[in-house]
C-alpha cells in the first residue's frame with residue numbers, strides 16, 4: 001500500500017498543532033454534573049461556536065447538532081468508495097479544570113529536571129518518580145501552572161483533530177492521497193457521563209453512512225484500547241447521631257491534601273484520597289475512638305479534607321500528628337500535603353457518632369479491598385473517594401468500584417453491601433459504564449490492527465492497553481457505531497501536573513493522517 005507523507009515539514013505541523021492547542025486551552029469549557037441544562041454549561045455552547053468558526057477558517061463546513069459540533073471532510077481517491085468514518089473528541093473538560101492564557105514550554109527536557117510548573121514547586125515530576133515520562137525525554141514539553149489542570153483531556157484530541165483536518169485540506173493537490181469521508185464529532189458533557197442526544201447523533205451519523213471510527217481521547221502515547229472497565233459508584237450512608245459533650249482538651253485543625261489523578265494511571269501517579277491517609281493513621285494507632293468534630297471535603301475532585309478533631313490529651317494528639325505525617329509525607333512529591341494547628345478548649349462540643357462509625361467501617365474495610373493505587377493491568381479496584389457530611393440526616397461515603405470482568409464487579413459490590421449490613425448502614429449503587437471488549441473483539445482488524453500498523457510504519461511504539469476508565473465509547477457501540485479509542489499522548493490527566501510535548505502532538509497528527517489513509521484501502 002502506498003501511503004503518502006504530508007508535504008508539510010514536521011516543524012510546520014508542530015506549529016499548527018500548538019496554535020490549535022493554545023487556542024482551545026485558553027477557553028473554559030468545563031461541564032457541570034449538577035446542571036439540568038444541555039449542554040450542562042454555557043461555556044460549552046461558546047466553545048462549540050468557536051470550533052465551528054475555526055472549521056470555517058479552514059474552509060470546512062460545520063454545524064451544531066444537539067450541542068455537538070459535526071464537521072465533514074469529503075473523502076478522496078479510493079477513499080470515496082469506502083464507508084465514511086467518524087473521528088470524535090469531547091469538547092468539555094473535567095471539574096476543576098481552568099483555562100490558561102498561555103502554555104509553558106521547556107525545550108529539550110532531560111527527564112531528570114523537575115517540570116518547572118510556574119505556581120507549584122512541590123511536584124517532583126521527573127522520570128524517576130514517573131517512569132512513563134521517558135516517552136517525553138528530549139522533547140519540548142508543554143505544561144501549565146501546576147495549580148489546576150488546563151484540559152489536555154480532551155483538548156489535545158481537539159487540537160490533533162483540527163490539525164489533521166488542516167493537513168488533509170493542505171494535501172488535497174496530491175493525487176496519491178486517499179482517505180474516506182470523515183465526520184469530525186466534538187460532543188459536550190462527556191466528563192459528566194451524560195448520554196443525552198447521543199442516540200440522535202449516532203442516528204444522524206448512520207444516516208450519513210458512517211459505520212465506524214475512533215474517539216481520540218486516550219492518554220498514553222499511541223495507546224490503543226482493546227477493552228475498558230466495568231464500573232459502578234456505591235454510596236454508603238450512616239445516620240447522623242450528634243451528641244453534645246462537655247469536653248476539656250485540644251482541637252486539632254488539620255488539612256489533608258490527597259493525591260489527585262485520573263483512575264487511568266492511579267498506580268503510577270499514586271492516587272490517594274485524603275480519607276485513606278486518615279484511615280491508615282487510625283488503623284496504625286489502633287485508636288478505638290476518634291472525635292471528629294468537622295470534616296469538609298475540598299480541593300480538586302474533593303479528594304482533600306479540612307477537619308477538626310478533638311483529643312483529650314496532648315500526647316494523644318502528638319501521636320496522631322506524627323503518624324499522619326508518616327502517612328502523608330512520602331506522597332508529598334506526588335501532590336499530597338498536610339497542614340495543621342491546634343488550640344486548647346473547654347467547652348460543649350458536638351460529636352457525630354454516626355460519622356465516626358462510618359470512618360471505623362472504612363478502617364475495617366481497608367485491608368479487605370484493593371485500591372486503584374495498588375491495582376494494575378486488568379485487576380479491579382475499590383476506591384473510597386470521600387465522605388459527604390453536608391446532607392441533612394446522613395453521612396455518605398462514595399466508593400468507586402471497577403473491574404474488567406462484569407461478574408467480578410458484581411462480586412465486589414455484593415461483598416461491599418454485606419459489609420454495610422454489618423453496621424446497619426444504608427447503601428445504593430449506580431452503574432457507570434461497561435467493558436467494550438466484546439464489541440472491539442469483533443472488529444479488531446479495523447480498530448486495533450490498523451492503528452498498530454500505522455504506528456509501526458511511522459516508527460512509533462503502539463501500546464495496546466486496557467482502558468482503566470471509560471470515555472463514553474460504550475454508548476456509541478451500543479447504538480451500533482463501531483468505534484475504538486486512540487491515545488493523544490500526554491501525562492497527568494485531569495490533574496495540575498499534566499504535560500505533553502510539541503513533538504508528541506505532531507507525531508499523533510501524523511499517526512492519524514496515516515490511519516485515515518489506511519482506512520481507505522480496499523481491504524476494508
Ligand SMILES: [Zn+2]
Nearest residue numbers: 153154217471
Ligand atoms: Zn476524555
